[in-house]
Amino acid sequence: MTLRDVVITGxxxxxxxxxxxxxxxxxxxxGNSGIRDGEAACAQFEPTDHMSAKQARRADRSTQLAIAAGxxxxxxxxxxxxxxxxGELVGCxxxxxxxxxxxxxxxxxxxxxEGAGSVSPLAVPLMMGNAASAALxxxxxxxxxxxxxxxxxxxxxxAIGTALRMIQHGEAEAVVxxxxxxxxxxLSRACFEKMGAISPSxxxxxxxxxxxxxxxxxxxxxxVLEAGDAARARGARILGTLRGYGSTGDAHHITAxxxxxxxxxxxxxxxxxxAGIDPExxxxxxAHGTSTQLNDRAETLALKTVFGAVADKxxxxxxxxxxxxxxxxxxxVEAVATVLALRDRVAPPTINWEEADEDLDLDYVPGSARxxxxxxGRPPVALSNSFGFGGxxxxxxxxxx
Amino acid sequence: xATTTTPQDIESTVVENLVSFGADPDVVSRDATLExxxxxxxxxxxxxxxxxxxxxxxxxxxDFKQIKTVGDVVDLVVERVQG
Numbered sequence: 010m011t012l013r014d015v016v017i018t019g020x021x022x023x024x025x026x027x028x029x030x031x032x033x034x035x036x037x038x039x040g041n042s043g044i045r046d047g048e049a050a051c052a053q054f055e056p057t058d059h060m061s062a063k064q065a066r067r068a069d070r071s072t073q074l075a076i077a078a079g080x081x082x083x084x085x086x087x088x089x090x091x092x093x094x095x096g097e098l099v100g101c102x103x104x105x106x107x108x109x110x111x112x113x114x115x116x117x118x119x120x121x122x123e124g125a126g127s128v129s130p131l132a133v134p135l136m137m138g139n140a141a142s143a144a145l146x147x148x149x150x151x152x153x154x155x156x157x158x159x160x161x162x163x164x165x166x167x168a169i170g171t172a173l174r175m176i177q178h179g180e181a182e183a184v185v186x187x188x189x190x191x192x193x194x195x196l197s198r199a200c201f202e203k204m205g206a207i208s209p210s211x212x213x214x215x216x217x218x219x220x221x222x223x224x225x226x227x228x229x230x231x232x233v234l235e236a237g238d239a240a241r242a243r244g245a246r247i248l249g250t251l252r253g254y255g256s257t258g259d260a261h262h263i264t265a266x267x268x269x270x271x272x273x274x275x276x277x278x279x280x281x282x283x284a285g286i287d288p289e290x291x292x293x294x295x296a297h298g299t300s301t302q303l304n305d306r307a308e309t310l311a312l313k314t315v316f317g318a319v320a321d322k323x324x325x326x327x328x329x330x331x332x333x334x335x336x337x338x339x340x341x342v343e344a345v346a347t348v349l350a351l352r353d354r355v356a357p358p359t360i361n362w363e364e365a366d367e368d369l370d371l372d373y374v375p376g377s378a379r380x381x382x383x384x385x386g387r388p389p390v391a392l393s394n395s396f397g398f399g400g401x402x403x404x405x406x407x408x409x410x
Numbered sequence: 411x412a413t414t415t416t417p418q419d420i421e422s423t424v425v426e427n428l429v430s431f432g433a434d435p436d437v438v439s440r441d442a443t444l445e446x447x448x449x450x451x452x453x454x455x456x457x458x459x460x461x462x463x464x465x466x467x468x469x470x471x472x473d474f475k476q477i478k479t480v481g482d483v484v485d486l487v488v489e490r491v492q493g
Binding site for chain 1: 431432433448452455456459
């Protein structure tokens with residue numbers, strides 16, 4: 010069986026750098042940061058700029074973020090006047106780490122303070138982890154495979170990889186995919202702080218010797234994936250190709266990565282094999298790069314395992330240096346950022362990287378963005394890594410047009 | 411409280427809440443059907459919660475079986491409050 014190729018025809022994002030995929034790309038590439046006071050909120054995001062008051066009321070903040078990015082991605086794909094395929098052939102697969110936690114917390118407050126009769130009748134459809142996929146499906150008539158993917162901070166990449174497989178195998182002509190997360194709530198903050206994951210300094214500096222934890226953020230990223238033959242037949246503008254996907258489990262520890270990044274390395278190797286691309290042909294890596302001691306060391310070792318002698322020749326940068334860690338949405342937002350970085354042949358910087366740590370000696374693109382150097386003038390190829398609590402690893406392999 | 415509540419108060423409460431749920435204020439009137447203003451079963455459950463709390467009455471799903479218009483909702487609540 011020959012697998013269909015899968016192309017990216019639309020992207021959307023809401024991030025702490027502002028509304029829009031291109032805003033994310035341009036501002037990150039310029040070295041701007043969306044982090045304020047140790048958190049990365051989407052401060053400019055106004056739900057009713059992107060949806061009706063009724064849609065906004067029926068959505069947790071995480072789903073509102075997904076609706077906004079999804080609407081942008083569909084318009085970017087040229088779908089704003091309607092779907093180019095029968096709705097039964099269009100899926101919607103979104104990821105989330107937690108789901109509607111703001112709704113859960115607010116309703117728990119109601120329950121405790123006012124009794125069971127005071128919880129909202131909308132609580133269940135707002136809090137459920139599949140709410141964002143359901144909302145985009147409803148808003149746009151997507152009637153193919155529709156569900157959500159939950160794998161902590163790897164959810165976005167797992168969602169996109171799942172969507173890739175659906176199109177490759179003919180289950181859908183197109184899939185709207187990505188992830189959203191809105192975890193800036195009292196309970197979520199307290200829980201992540203209690204486990205020591207959050208940066209006490211409030212600075213996201215992936216791979217730097219002084220890194221002391223991640224900066225929590227919120228946001229969403231959505232991509233429209235289409236079967237390449239179908240997209241070309243309708244004359245779609247193609248932003249890039251999703252060449253491969255690898256997904257592995259560490260089976261090592263519930264929160265810590267394997268000390269040598271064994272599962273992460275295998276995810277990258279599986280993605281490259283899936284893509285049919287040799288490691289030395291990779292031009293850029295969008296790292297998981299959380300700014301935690303453990304991840305950044307394990308990921309660096311994993312990159313050395315995969316790329317061997319050429320590991321220090323490949324620019325590796327972390328979007329989280331500019332927008333913090335969007336948990337389940339991270340992989341989706343980073344895939345969006347990687348699509349545009351490849352399109353513009355640029356490696357955006359790892360902001361705040363100044364001090365090298367022992368053995369963390371790759372090219373982390375410190376300071377400012379840099380043009381990608383490709384051999385033979387072929388379209389550049391990138392990997393985008395996501396590693397989640399639970400030992401869930403997912404890597405996407407993307408190629409520019 | 412119920413003894414001093416007028417049908418006008420109840421109509422205002424119903425309309426305000428339906429508008430807050432996203433119904434178009436220019437279209438909401440006594441004669442508008444719930445379908446016209448895109449009010450569905452979830453909206454009715456929310457509205458019920460507000461009305462029960464405000465007027466101290468109990469409504470259940472069966473009460474809404476014959477309801478078609480905004481006026482039907484108002485009349486139902488007026489009947490319960492005054493009854």
